[in-house]
Amino acid sequence: MARITSGVACSHVPALGVASDSGIDSDAYYAPIFKGFEFSRQWIAEEKPDLIFLVYNDHCTAFDASVIPTFALGCAAEYHPADEGWGPRPVPVVRGHQALSAHIAQSLVLDSFDITIMNEMEVDHGLTVPLTMMFGKPDQWPCPVVPLAVNVVQYPAPLGSRCFALGKAIRKAIESFPDDLKVCVFGTGGMSHQLQHQRAGLINSEWDARFMDLLVNDPNTGSQIEHIEYLREAGSEGIELVMWYVMRGALNETVEEVHRFYHVPASNTAVGHLILENR
Amino acid sequence: MTKGKPYDDIPGTIIFDSDQAARGYALNQFCISLRLQANRDAYAADPEGYIDKFSMSAEQREAALGQQWNRLLELGGNIYYTSKLAAFHGINFQELAGLMTGKGSVAYREMMISGGRPIEGNRYQSEWEED
Numbered sequence: 297m298a299r300i301t302s303g304v305a306c307s308h309v310p311a312l313g314v315a316s317d318s319g320i321d322s323d324a325y326y327a328p329i330f331k332g333f334e335f336s337r338q339w340i341a342e343e344k345p346d347l348i349f350l351v352y353n354d355h356c357t358a359f360d361a362s363v364i365p366t367f368a369l370g371c372a373a374e375y376h377p378a379d380e381g382w383g384p385r386p387v388p389v390v391r392g393h394q395a396l397s398a399h400i401a402q403s404l405v406l407d408s409f410d411i412t413i414m415n416e417m418e419v420d421h422g423l424t425v426p427l428t429m430m431f432g433k434p435d436q437w438p439c440p441v442v443p444l445a446v447n448v449v450q451y452p453a454p455l456g457s458r459c460f461a462l463g464k465a466i467r468k469a470i471e472s473f474p475d476d477l478k479v480c481v482f483g484t485g486g487m488s489h490q491l492q493h494q495r496a497g498l499i500n501s502e503w504d505a506r507f508m509d510l511l512v513n514d515p516n517t518g519s520q521i522e523h524i525e526y527l528r529e530a531g532s533e534g535i536e537l538v539m540w541y542v543m544r545g546a547l548n549e550t551v552e553e554v555h556r557f558y559h560v561p562a563s564n565t566a567v568g569h570l571i572l573e574n575r
Numbered sequence: 576m577t578k579g580k581p582y583d584d585i586p587g588t589i590i591f592d593s594d595q596a597a598r599g600y601a602l603n604q605f606c607i608s609l610r611l612q613a614n615r616d617a618y619a620a621d622p623e624g625y626i627d628k629f630s631m632s633a634e635q636r637e638a639a640l641g642q643q644w645n646r647l648l649e650l651g652g653n654i655y656y657t658s659k660l661a662a663f664h665g666i667n668f669q670e671l672a673g674l675m676t677g678k679g680s681v682a683y684r685e686m687m688i689s690g691g692r693p694i695e696g697n698r699y700q701s702e703w704e705e706d
Contacts, residue, residue: 310668311668311669355655356603356607356653356655356656356659357610360603360604360607361596361599361600361603361604361607361653361656362604379610379611380610381609381610381659381662381663382662449591449653449655450591450592450593450596450653451590451591451592451593452592490588490692491654491658491668491672492588492589492648492654492672492675493587493588493589493645493648493675494586494587494588494645494675494676494677495585495586495587495588495676495692495697496587496672496675496676496683496692497672497676497683497686497687497691497692498691498692498694498697499687499690499691499692499693499694500694501690502694503694524581524582527582527585527588527590528582528585528698529694529698532585532588532589532590532591533654560687560690560691561687561688561690561691563668563669563687564668564669564672564687566691
């Protein structure tokens with residue numbers, strides 16, 4: 297049977313993709329960030345997941361304003377990196393896993409999560425930057441990915457508590473899939489940041505640290521954080537952090553934090569990263 | 576816009592909620608169309624002719640043609656959309672933030688390197704009015 301063994305939380309700042317693609321990831325500005333992922337690249341090479349379930353948000357790339365699904369599950373055989381306005385990122389095509397996606401889609405709907413099914417979808421930096429941070433620049437991504445796109449662009453994003461519950465339903469779905477697969481769940485986005493209007497540049501490191509502590513050790517409390525707190529304390533785009541709760545919901549109640557990294561800034565954003573193992 | 580939203584008292588922030596999304600639909604669809612090279616070429620060749628294909632208000636049209644970045648957000652634009660218009664004008668995300676904050680890109684970049692805008696004094700509108 298398929299099983300979930302670990303979780304990764306990771307910011308998906310587009311500038312990190314640009315830094316990797318253009319080879320400036322070891323300059324004075326970016327080196328401290330990529331150094332924070334050296335441990336992670338070794339860890340995942342040893343962990344060797346057979347599949348990544350990756351929770352991210354699309355930035356008006358696959359979905360423009362005409363269609364805004366709250367939860368959209370990728371069910372395609374492959375996902376091409378999208379042109380976000382400056383050409384597609386020069387990274388490998390992301391392989392999917394249609395049989396597992398179909399199984400999860402069916403299981404979630406019967407479990408009262410009425411998700412949208414995406415049989416064709418291009419993927420933007422929200423999905424490809426975390427892969428870059430964890431794997432570097434391979435010719436092919438080492439394993440298939442099942443993507444889940446969450447609306448965090450138009451307010452309101454789904455509640456943290458709902459994301460947490462969805463994570464639990466995803467775990468149930470994955471663990472009832474007959475193939476022997478070792479699965480790592482990624483929750484991406486964040487941490488505190490505001491990209492717009494006069495308060496742009498907001499960073500709240502103290503709040504970010506508390507958010508990570510609660511996520512790891514007391515997710516039942518942390519998943520109750522209200523939207524207004526995210527907006528006020530973590531910035532208008534910091535609300536992306538609800539996606540980390542999908543990942544957390546898919547893990548055991550007790551997890552071991554094997555790695556934590558935090559850095560300010562990457563462009564406009566605080567970079568946060570966790571590796572959690574089921575215990 | 577409906578009055579009395581819980582986030583109205585956050586300073587310097589426009590929450591892109593369903594009221595703003597409804598108001599900004601045509602504006603945002605115009606901005607996102609610039610993701611594609613063919614459309615960027617068309618807009619560059621004839622800005623007014625291209626923008627008139629989108630049924631936006633006169634003030635949205637003026638704000639878009641005039642690159643009034645905060646005004647665009649107030650009129651229903653969303654940053655992930657308006658950033659495509661900025662990219663068309665050769666302005667990257669961090670430079671755009673520098674413009675929206677009124678700091679300019681050099682001072683803004685410096686602020687980010689020294690830890691970003693602090694939360695203290697930036698939670699409530701009332702804290703800004705005291706200045």
